[in-house]
Amino acid sequence: MKLTIEELQKKAAQIRLRTIEMIDTAGGGHIGGSLSAMDIMTALYFRIMNIDPNQPDDPLRDWFILSAGHKAAGYVSVLAARGYFEDALLDTFNKLGSPFGIHPDKNKIIGCEASTGSLGHGLPMSVGIALSLRLDNLQSNVYCLMGDGETHEGTVWEAAMGAAQHRLDNLIAIVDYNKCSMDGPINSIVSVEPIEDKWKSFGWNVIRIDGNDMASVVEALEGPHPSGKPTVIIADTLKGKGVPSIEGDYHWHYGFLNEEQLAQARKDLGGVSNG
Amino acid sequence: MAKSGLSMADVEKMSAREAFGTALAEVGEKFPNLVLLGADAIGSTRAAAFAKRFPDRTFNFGIAEQEMVSAAAGFALRGKIAVATAYGFLLSLRACEQVRTDICYQNLNVKLMATHTGLSMADAGTTHHSTEDVAIMRSFANMTVVAPSDSVETVKAVEAVIRYPGPVYLRMGRGAMSSVNTDNYEFIIGKAHTLVPGSDVTIIAYGVMVNEALIAAQRLEEQGISARVVNMHTIKPLDTECVLAAAKETGAIVTAEEHTIFGGLGEAVAGCVTSAHPVPVIRVGLQDSFSVFGAEGEVRAAMGLTADSIIHAAMQAVSMK
Numbered sequence: 001m002k003l004t005i006e007e008l009q010k011k012a013a014q015i016r017l018r019t020i021e022m023i024d025t026a027g028g029g030h031i032g033g034s035l036s037a038m039d040i041m042t043a044l045y046f047r048i049m050n051i052d053p054n055q056p057d058d059p060l061r062d063w064f065i066l067s068a069g070h071k072a073a074g075y076v077s078v079l080a081a082r083g084y085f086e087d088a089l090l091d092t093f094n095k096l097g098s099p100f101g102i103h104p105d106k107n108k109i110i111g112c113e114a115s116t117g118s119l120g121h122g123l124p125m126s127v128g129i130a131l132s133l134r135l136d137n138l139q140s141n142v143y144c145l146m147g148d149g150e151t152h153e154g155t156v157w158e159a160a161m162g163a164a165q166h167r168l169d170n171l172i173a174i175v176d177y178n179k180c181s182m183d184g185p186i187n188s189i190v191s192v193e194p195i196e197d198k199w200k201s202f203g204w205n206v207i208r209i210d211g212n213d214m215a216s217v218v219e220a221l222e223g224p225h226p227s228g229k230p231t232v233i234i235a236d237t238l239k240g241k242g243v244p245s246i247e248g249d250y251h252w253h254y255g256f257l258n259e260e261q262l263a264q265a266r267k268d269l270g271g272v273s274n275g
Numbered sequence: 276m277a278k279s280g281l282s283m284a285d286v287e288k289m290s291a292r293e294a295f296g297t298a299l300a301e302v303g304e305k306f307p308n309l310v311l312l313g314a315d316a317i318g319s320t321r322a323a324a325f326a327k328r329f330p331d332r333t334f335n336f337g338i339a340e341q342e343m344v345s346a347a348a349g350f351a352l353r354g355k356i357a358v359a360t361a362y363g364f365l366l367s368l369r370a371c372e373q374v375r376t377d378i379c380y381q382n383l384n385v386k387l388m389a390t391h392t393g394l395s396m397a398d399a400g401t402t403h404h405s406t407e408d409v410a411i412m413r414s415f416a417n418m419t420v421v422a423p424s425d426s427v428e429t430v431k432a433v434e435a436v437i438r439y440p441g442p443v444y445l446r447m448g449r450g451a452m453s454s455v456n457t458d459n460y461e462f463i464i465g466k467a468h469t470l471v472p473g474s475d476v477t478i479i480a481y482g483v484m485v486n487e488a489l490i491a492a493q494r495l496e497e498q499g500i501s502a503r504v505v506n507m508h509t510i511k512p513l514d515t516e517c518v519l520a521a522a523k524e525t526g527a528i529v530t531a532e533e534h535t536i537f538g539g540l541g542e543a544v545a546g547c548v549t550s551a552h553p554v555p556v557i558r559v560g561l562q563d564s565f566s567v568f569g570a571e572g573e574v575r576a577a578m579g580l581t582a583d584s585i586i587h588a589a590m591q592a593v594s595m596k
Binding site: 106107113114115117118121124125126127128129130131132133135136154155158159161162165166 | 310312331332334336337339341342343344345346347348349350351352353355357372373376377380381382
């Protein structure tokens, strides 16, 4: 499936609305990060990655690892929209017996590649996946989406060193740089700057984009990327993107919209969820 | 040993880690989807024999055990049998959360092959001793914990672990081990190996403490106490049938392990008997204490991991019947 930029923009708006509705039904969820990363996840699943929801175990597929597992609300909405499972299943989110909780469980969710949630695990797992793909002479890529605060974790940098050492050009990491962590603006807690220089000095190809601009997201993900080194996309995003009343506010790490905000969001996002 | 192509006489002369390295290289031939991950200790853990024979399937992560364990999960997600090697304290403590969340929670086919466990790095001190690893590993759902007691058993265990589905922690020492097992027994994960029959008390041990248990049993025999000796090479899943038979038939149990008394084999055995057939269980192990520096045998003796301690515990257990 290769949607156009315009179609991807529309799709992202629809999935944003579905995510917001699902979080409202559940009574809470990681709304801010789910929305900031939505353009990236939509581009990956509806244009970039070689995947087939009817064959989730296809050995030739590309891999997506949601290292920032708390963005699962947005992630499972993307998987539903892409056809991995019925949309109605999303209404069980966070309920007893549901395949979906705040963090994704790969043994419960069709299409989910790894159980994540504890930060700093996805990139090193992606290193193992990328190495094994190369060992098997496969051309597939691994896309690993991290949060910006997640890069506080030391294991991110162990993996950053390892990926460069192993020249993993089949690994594309994306940092959802929405500038907010749980306790406040991230760079007032512990700064991740100079973020581009950090990754460059670790031996990575660095691309800086507006992560909420679909054309830029697609261009960065499509490449071509240089061979012989891993690529990281630093995606400047807005936490809560798509819902102006909460955009850029770190307090919206977790929560749900009230009735008035939800009605406004429906208008802002075109009124159709998951198309 | 016919299956592995190694001669038993050769294996008996090997240290635990040499036996491990040799066995892994042999197993590598049989399992083309087996990959080896190391953390700048491929030589020291003796996994180098595999690395030399299969360089394309060997990956060195440098001194980054957490990355290595997560990457092992990544390999296993793609259907590989991922063998991650490091010293025991690093796998169980440094990479603890990666083992629990990436390996066990996802229930992946990763084999953690820990060398230099227990007090075997004696003069390196507590920083390098693995005396909590069994407690940690057995607390994780989906995890299997195996600890061979000599080189022959190590060779058998390596192949058994590779063939066994799911996460496994294989606990091995560093140096030479006395031979305690004959070659002609079938090594089955989860099935204990009774080495000496006995009727007054049962000594259940794993690793280097099996040899101490055998010495203790011989001396107890001289004092008129008939001690059964069980090599409990699999700590989880525990062979409860064997433990309960010991409780019923001998009425007293001593456990012996090169590990803290908290959370290890001793508490596993005690938990088993107290819920089905309560009898005295005395635990020999580290008594809420960190260790000391010295030579391997000296450190074990200083920490009370000796046949004498087992004898003392056996007499105490028998007196409580």
